[in-house]
Amino acid sequence: MSKKAKRKQKKSRRDALKTLVKSSxxxxxxxxxxxxxxxxxxxxxxxxxxxxxxxxxxMGIQIERCIGCGRCAWACKxxxxxxxxxxxxxxxxxxxxxxxxxxxxxxxxxxGIHGFQPITTERHILRSxxxxxxxxxxxxxxxxxxxxxxxxxxxxxxxxxxxxxxxxGCRYCIQACPYGARYLHPEKRVADKCTFCYxxxxxxxxxxxxxxxxxxxxxxxxxxxxxSPLVRFMRMNKINVLKPYLNTEPKVYYANLDMAVK
Amino acid sequence: MHELYAILREITGYxxxxxxxxxxxxxxxxxxYITGLVAGAFILASLVKVFNVKExxxxxxxxxxxxxxxxxxxxxxxxxxxxxxxxxxxxxxxPNRKSAMAMFGFVYAWYxxxxxxxxxxxxxxxxxxxxxxxxxxxxxxxxxxxxxxxxDTSEESLKFDKKAVKFITVLGIPSAFLxxxxxxxxxxxxxxxxxxSSVLMPIVFLFSAIVSGIALLLLIYMVTTLMRWxxxxxxxxxxxxxxLFYMMIIDFSLEAxxxxxxxxxxxxSIKILSQLVSSKLFVSxxxxxxxxxxxxPLVALAATKLFPIPDELRRHIYFISALLVEVGIxxxxxxxxxxxxxxSKSFRGLTAYKMTLLGIEGLLMAIVLLLLxxxxxxxxxxxxxxxxxxxETPAEAxxxx
Numbered sequence: 210m211s212k213k214a215k216r217k218q219k220k221s222r223r224d225a226l227k228t229l230v231k232s233s234x235x236x237x238x239x240x241x242x243x244x245x246x247x248x249x250x251x252x253x254x255x256x257x258x259x260x261x262x263x264x265x266x267x268m269g270i271q272i273e274r275c276i277g278c279g280r281c282a283w284a285c286k287x288x289x290x291x292x293x294x295x296x297x298x299x300x301x302x303x304x305x306x307x308x309x310x311x312x313x314x315x316x317x318x319x320x321g322i323h324g325f326q327p328i329t330t331e332r333h334i335l336r337s338x339x340x341x342x343x344x345x346x347x348x349x350x351x352x353x354x355x356x357x358x359x360x361x362x363x364x365x366x367x368x369x370x371x372x373x374x375x376x377x378g379c380r381y382c383i384q385a386c387p388y389g390a391r392y393l394h395p396e397k398r399v400a401d402k403c404t405f406c407y408x409x410x411x412x413x414x415x416x417x418x419x420x421x422x423x424x425x426x427x428x429x430x431x432x433x434x435x436x437s438p439l440v441r442f443m444r445m446n447k448i449n450v451l452k453p454y455l456n457t458e459p460k461v462y463y464a465n466l467d468m469a470v471k
Numbered sequence: 472m473h474e475l476y477a478i479l480r481e482i483t484g485y486x487x488x489x490x491x492x493x494x495x496x497x498x499x500x501x502x503x504y505i506t507g508l509v510a511g512a513f514i515l516a517s518l519v520k521v522f523n524v525k526e527x528x529x530x531x532x533x534x535x536x537x538x539x540x541x542x543x544x545x546x547x548x549x550x551x552x553x554x555x556x557x558x559x560x561x562x563x564x565x566p567n568r569k570s571a572m573a574m575f576g577f578v579y580a581w582y583x584x585x586x587x588x589x590x591x592x593x594x595x596x597x598x599x600x601x602x603x604x605x606x607x608x609x610x611x612x613x614x615x616x617x618x619x620x621x622x623d624t625s626e627e628s629l630k631f632d633k634k635a636v637k638f639i640t641v642l643g644i645p646s647a648f649l650x651x652x653x654x655x656x657x658x659x660x661x662x663x664x665x666x667x668s669s670v671l672m673p674i675v676f677l678f679s680a681i682v683s684g685i686a687l688l689l690l691i692y693m694v695t696t697l698m699r700w701x702x703x704x705x706x707x708x709x710x711x712x713x714x715l716f717y718m719m720i721i722d723f724s725l726e727a728x729x730x731x732x733x734x735x736x737x738x739x740s741i742k743i744l745s746q747l748v749s750s751k752l753f754v755s756x757x758x759x760x761x762x763x764x765x766x767x768p769l770v771a772l773a774a775t776k777l778f779p780i781p782d783e784l785r786r787h788i789y790f791i792s793a794l795l796v797e798v799g800i801x802x803x804x805x806x807x808x809x810x811x812x813x814x815s816k817s818f819r820g821l822t823a824y825k826m827t828l829l830g831i832e833g834l835l836m837a838i839v840l841l842l843l844x845x846x847x848x849x850x851x852x853x854x855x856x857x858x859x860x861x862x863e864t865p866a867e868a869x870x871x872x
Binding site for chain 2: 294295296297298301303313314315316317319320342351353354355356357358359360375376377378379380381383384385386387388389390391392393395397398399455471
C-alpha cells in the first residue's frame with residue numbers, strides 16, 4: 210500500500226471514529242418532544258381540521274362548589290371504559306376533615322364514585338371539604354420524561370397522552386407521577402390516565418367529568434383564549450396547584466386550595 | 472383482582488386509589504441485586520489486573536465468569552415484569568433520550584460486549600488455544616469457534632493479550648460504575664418519591680454492589696475450592712475479607728449519612744417515612760439489613776483482624792459473614808424498591824405488598840432467577856476452566872499432587 214493510500218485509510222478511520230463519537234453524544238442531547246412539529250401536523254390531519262397548536266387546555270376547580278356526589282368519577286369511568294374495580298381511576302374525589310386538634314383525616318371510598326357517608330364522628334370538626342383529583346397535565350411532566358420508549362407524550366395543545374399500542378408496561382411513569390394519577394390497565398397491560406377526554410375536546414365538547422358536574426365545580430377551558438371561562442376563573446380567584454415545589458407546573462388549577470391537600 | 476381487595480384491609484391512613492396496586496414487585500428487587508453482583512464481581516477482578524493485588528489472583532477468572540453469568544440473567548426479571556415484553560425492543564429502536572431507563576439497553580450492551588466478553592476472550596485466549604490442541608471432537612470445535620480460530624501463541628501475541636486485558640479492565644471500572652450507578656439513578660431521580668429521591672442513591676448502590684460482589688466471590692471461591700478437594704489459600708481469603716470489611720465500612724458510612732441527612736433536614740415526608748421504618752420495614756430494615764446484614768458481620772470481620780484466630784475458625788467466620796452480607800444486601804434492595812412503594816405519595820398512609828408464590832412475577836420466579844446464574848456459572852466453568860489444574864499437562868499435575 211502506498212503511503213498516500215495508507216494516510217487516506219487512516220483518515221477515513223479517524224472520520225468514522227469521529228462520526229461514531231459525535232453520534233453517540235447525540236444520545237445525551239435533550240430533545241424537546243413537547244414541540245414536535247410533526248405531531249401537530251399528524252394530529253391536524255387525523256382530527257378533521259382541529260388545530261392543536263391554537264389551544265392550550267387546562268382545568269379549574271372550585272373546591273367550595275364540590276358536593277362530593279362523585280358523578281364526575283362515574284362519568285369518567287363510563288365515558289372512557291375505565292375498569293370498574295375501585296383501583297383504577299382517571300379522576301376521583303377526596304374528602305378532607307380537619308379536626309379541632311389539628312388532625313386531618315382523608316377518605317375517598319371507591320374514589321368517591323358513590324358519594325360519601327355522612328360524618329358520624331363525635332369529635333369537633335373545624336372544617337370539611339371535597340377535592341376532585343385528576344391528571345394535572347403538567348407542563349413539565351415527570352411521567353413523559355421517564356418513559357423509556359416515548360409512549361407517553363405531550364400533545365401540542367398541552368394534554369399528556371399514552372399511546373397504548375406503544376407502551377411496554379414498565380410502569381416507570383406510574384412511579385414518577387407525584388399525584389397518583391396513573392394506573393396500569395389490568396386488561397391492556399399498559400399505563401392509563403386522564404386524557405381530558407381528548408376525543409371530546411377536539412370536537413369542541415367538554416370532558417365528561419365537566420359535563421356532568423351538577424355544581425360546575427370543574428371549569429374546562431383554553432388557556433390561550435382570552436375570553437374562555439377558565440381564564441375568567443383564573444382572574445377572579447386566588448389559585449394554587451398541587452405540590453408546586455416539585456416544579457411540575459400543573460394545568461389543573463384549584464381555587465381556595467387548603468394546605469391540607471396533597 | 473381479589474388480591475387487591477385483600478390489600479384494602481391492610482391500608483392505614485389514606486392512600487390515593489390508584490396506589491392500591493403496587494407496581495414494582497419482587498422481580499424489580501432481584502434486578503438491582505443481580506446487577507450489583509455483576510458490578511461488584513467485576514470490581515474485584517479489576518483489583519487483580521489494575522491495582523495489582525496479587526493475593527486475590529485465585530478469584531480473578533471466577534470473578535469474570537460470575538459477572539458474566541449474572542449479567543446474562545440481569546435483563547430477565549425486567550423482561551418478565553413488563554406489561555408487554557414483546558415490545559421491549561422498542562427501548563433500542565426508539566429510546567426516549569430524556570429517560571434514564573431508556574439507557575438500559577445501551578449500558579447493558581456496552582458492558583456485555585465491550586467489557587466482559589472481550590476481557591474474558593483476551594484473558595483466556597492463550598490458555599484455550601493450548602487446551603484445544605489437546606482436545607477432541609465437540610469440545611475442541613466449541614473452543615476453536617469461541618477462539619474465532621485464533622491459533623497464535625507467540626510471545627508477542629500473548630503480550631498483546633495481557634495489554635488488552637489491562638486496557639479493558641481500566642475501561643471496565645467506570646463501566647461497572649456506570650452499570651450499577653445507573654440503576655441507582657433510576658430510583659434516585661424520581662422526585663415524586665422522597666424515599667428514593669436522593670443524590671446519594673447511585674453511590675450507595677455502587678458500594679453496596681461492591682460489598683455484595685466481594686462477599687459472593689468469597690463464598691464461591693470457598694465452595695468451589697472445597698468441591699475440588701484443594702486447600703483454601705488463606706492469604707487470598709484474608710485479603711478478600713479485608714476488602715469486604717473496608718467496603719462495608721464505606722457502605723455503612725454512606726447509608727448512615729443518608730439516614731442522618733434525612734432526619735436532620737426533616738422534610739415534609741419525614742413523618743410517614745419514620746412510620747414506614749418503624750412498622751412495615753422494621754424487620755427487613757432494622758433487624759435484617761442493619762443488624763444481621765451489616766453490624767454483625769462487621770463486628771465478626773473486625774474480630775478476625777484484632778485477635779489471632781486459627782485458620783479453621785476464621786474460615787467459618789468469613790463464610791457466615793459473607794452469607795449474612797448477601798442476605799443483608801438483598802434486603803437493602805427490598806427496602807429500597809418495595810419500601811419506596813409502601814407509603815402513599817399523599818404522605819398520609821401506608822399500604823402493603825402481597826407477594827404471590829406462583830405466576831410470572833411471583834416468589835418462585837424470583838428464586839429461579841436467583842439460582843439460574845449459578846447454573847450458568849457452572850456451564851461457563853466447563854467451557855472456560857478458571858482453575859490452573861485444567862491447563863496442566865499430566866506430568867505437571869503429577870508433580871503438584
